[in-house]
Amino acid sequence: DVKVTQSSRYLVKRTGEKVFLECVQDMDHENMFWYRQDPGLGLRLIYFSYDVKMKEKGDIPEGYSVSREKKERFSLILESASTNQTSMYLCASRETDLGLAGYNEQFFGPGTRLTVL
Amino acid sequence: GENVEQHPSTLSVQEGDSAVIKCTYSDSASNYFPWYKQELGKRPQLIIDIRSNVGEKKDQRIAVTLNKTAKHFSLHITETQPEDSAVYFCAATSLSGYSTLTFGKGTMLLVSP
Numbered sequence: 001d002v003k004v005t006q007s008s009r010y011l012v013k014r015t016g017e018k019v020f021l022e023c024v025q026d027m028d029h030e031n032m033f034w035y036r037q038d039p040g041l042g043l044r045l046i047y048f049s050y051d052v053k054m055k056e057k058g059d060i061p062e063g064y065s066v067s068r069e070k071k072e073r074f075s076l077i078l079e080s081a082s083t084n085q086t087s088m089y090l091c092a093s094r095e096t097d098l099g100l101a102g103y104n105e106q107f108f109g110p111g112t113r114l115t116v117l
Numbered sequence: 118g119e120n121v122e123q124h125p126s127t128l129s130v131q132e133g134d135s136a137v138i139k140c141t142y143s144d145s146a147s148n149y150f151p152w153y154k155q156e157l158g159k160r161p162q163l164i165i166d167i168r169s170n171v172g173e174k175k176d177q178r179i180a181v182t183l184n185k186t187a188k189h190f191s192l193h194i195t196e197t198q199p200e201d202s203a204v205y206f207c208a209a210t211s212l213s214g215y216s217t218l219t220f221g222k223g224t225m226l227l228v229s230p
Contacts, residue, residue: 042222
């Protein structure tokens with residue numbers, strides 16, 4: 001029962017191209033996230049969104065932008081792809097925090113392996 | 118901001134042995150610590166978590182311990198099996214505002230039959 005989906009598993013683009021990575025969740029979650037995963041570097045947060053049309057920079061936002069026009073969809077945009085953006089990109093979503101009462105589980109998508117030539 | 122260090126980066130054990138992965142965090146305000154398992158080619162999935170008001174939590178063969186004073190927490194896997202082979206990530210966050218998880222760099226666990 002897949003709950004977070006990403007538009008592509010594998011993507012090959014050329015340097016300078018504009019790239020769109022799409023993520024859709026069907027759990028009505030307010031919060032959505034984009035990470036990149038590189039060997040030895042773990043999961044690094046690029047951008048996140050806690051509501052429609054809202055966005056916040058993560059730890060490594062340079063070279064990326066995002067769009068959240070609908071609650072279920074969060075897009076990552078590479079305005080001009082570069083070879084150092086070759087990576088695995090993971091989308092995630094979760095329900096809004098319960099504050100001190102708890103932290104809701106974060107669900108990940110299957111990932112998009114992007115290669116920029 | 119929060120910084121999470123994870124060790125070791127790779128861990129090889131024989132089937133049936135125990136495995137321990139350790140993480141330290143920097144922000145004393147962090148109070149929630151999940152662990153994710155990522156099998157080869159698959160998405161990370163939550164396997165266990167612990168909150169700062171608890172020192173230890175156990176779920177069958179896996180357990181997590183937390184030392185708030187020292188700011189470190191550990192994942193313990195007993196009686197390891199080949200299907201435990203995966204990359205394990207620790208993370209930390211504070212349950213306040215629009216909190217985000219800060220992840221460690223991951224540990225590749227290999228369990229040999």
